[in-house]
Amino acid sequence: MERTLALIGFGEAGSTFAKAAGWESQASAFDIDPARHAAMEEAGVMAAATADSALGGAGLVLSLVTADSALPVAQEHAAMLAPGALFCDMNSVAPDTKRAAALAVEAAGARYVDVAVLAPVNPARLKVPLLVSGPAAQDAAAALQEAGFTNVRVVGDDVGRASAIKMIRSIMVKGVEALTAEMMLAATRAGVVEEVLSSLDASEKGDSWFTRAAYNVERMTTHGLRRAAEMEESAKTLIGLGVEPLMTTGTVARQRSQAGHTIPFESTTPMAANTKEPAE
Numbered sequence: 536m537e538r539t540l541a542l543i544g545f546g547e548a549g550s551t552f553a554k555a556a557g558w559e560s561q562a563s564a565f566d567i568d569p570a571r572h573a574a575m576e577e578a579g580v581m582a583a584a585t586a587d588s589a590l591g592g593a594g595l596v597l598s599l600v601t602a603d604s605a606l607p608v609a610q611e612h613a614a615m616l617a618p619g620a621l622f623c624d625m626n627s628v629a630p631d632t633k634r635a636a637a638l639a640v641e642a643a644g645a646r647y648v649d650v651a652v653l654a655p656v657n658p659a660r661l662k663v664p665l666l667v668s669g670p671a672a673q674d675a676a677a678a679l680q681e682a683g684f685t686n687v688r689v690v691g692d693d694v695g696r697a698s699a700i701k702m703i704r705s706i707m708v709k710g711v712e713a714l715t716a717e718m719m720l721a722a723t724r725a726g727v728v729e730e731v732l733s734s735l736d737a738s739e740k741g742d743s744w745f746t747r748a749a750y751n752v753e754r755m756t757t758h759g760l761r762r763a764a765e766m767e768e769s770a771k772t773l774i775g776l777g778v779e780p781l782m783t784t785g786t787v788a789r790q791r792s793q794a795g796h797t798i799p800f801e802s803t804t805p806m807a808a809n810t811k812e813p814a815e
Contacts, residue, residue, distance in 0.1 A: 539563070540682060541593035543586065543608055544600035545571045548625070548656045552597070553578035555660035556683035565589035590615040595678045596622045596645075609636035609647075616645035621675050625650040625665075629702055630695030637669070637694045646671035649694045650679075651701035666690045668697040710782070717773070717782045724776040752798050759794025763787050 542549045542564040553562060559579035565586045566575075575582035583589035590596060590612060600608050605626035616622060622640045624633055624647065637647035648671055653664040661683045667676050668691045676687045690697050722731045742750070755762065766787045770780035 539593045540595045540597070541565070541583075541589045542580070543589065543596065543598045543612065544604075545575055546599065546601075548599045548652070549597070550574045550578055551656045551660055552599075552683075553580050558682070563589040563593070586612050587615045590617070590620075592617055594620055595675075595682060596620055598622065598624045598626060600626060602626055602628050606632050606636050610639040613639040613643035613645065616640065616643055618644045620645040621648055621671060621678055622646065623648045623650045623667075623675055623679065625652055627652070627701060627705075628698060630699045633698050634695050646674070647694060648672060648675040649697045650675070651697040653701060653704070662686050664688070666697040666700055668692065669694040714782050717778065717780070720778045721773050721776050724778065752793070755790055755793040756795060756797050759790045759792075763791040763794070766790060 540558055540562040542553065542562060543566075545553075545564045545566040549564060549566075553564070553575075554577075557579070560581060563581040563583045564571075564575045565583040565588075566572075572582040581589075594617065596616065598605065598608055605624060605628045609622065609624060613622075622645050624636055630649075633647075633649045637649070640647040647669060649668045651666040653666060656663050662685050665679060665684055665687045667679070667687060667689050669675070670692055672689045672692060676689050679687050690700065718731065719728070722728045740747070766783055770783045770787060773780040773783060
């Protein structure tokens with residue numbers, strides 16, 4: 536890799552990528568936590584004392600900070616970026632947040648890239664699925680592949696498209712986790728864990744999400760009011776067991792609001808039906 540690479544933020548993602556890629560002296564890194572310097576040294580990358588020294592001359596920049604820091608980092612570091620540098624914002628934030636960051640980066644003469652990381656960095660490491668969007672997406676995809684990432688896909692020319700896919704997908708992935716916790720708390724207290732899980736196993740289907748999404752929405756459109764009433768009883772069941780029905784109460788509201796209303800949707804990417812990404 537000939538180009539100079541810089542990492543802003545050296546937590547789990549940054550250190551994992553650096554160790555897996557073996558960038559060593561080809562990369563510099565900066566983190567606001569001085570304790571991270573030991574991890575940088577272990578990975579062999581240059582531990583920069585300041586963000587300015589890390590970014591100076593870097594053609595490819597990976598922003599890997601916390602979600603609440605993503606926009607301030609882009610805004611505060613934009614002026615430090617080399618002209619034409621690719622600033623890959625790999626943080627899990629809303630599309631509007633990324634568009635705001637892009638304004639600052641592009642005003643400074645660099646190129647902003649919206650990157651969505653679709654799976655945990657461990658154990659995937661450089662095989663982690665990356666979605667890339669923005670005017671410089673093609674160049675960024677090539678640079679990321681040159682840096683060692685092996686699962687990069689361009690999804691459009693608009694900043695915010697990659698993050699929209701990630702954030703909307705997370706509604707299901709993280710929502711199922713939360714629903715699972717609520718279900719298991721109740722099942723455990725009621726002493727019916729084995730029966731509940733066995734029942735779910737028996738009803739599990741292997742349909743694609745294209746089929747499942749259409750089916751689920753149709754059920755709500757047709758039976759939303761009845762299902763809302765049933766879920767209100769489920770909420771009462773949870774309350775009786777001492778479990779706050781946080782997710783179930785939301786299900787009641789969504790079922791009721793969806794009753795009688797369709798969501799017309801068609802896939803614009805037929806190949807996506809055969810694409811499976813690891814959950815994050």
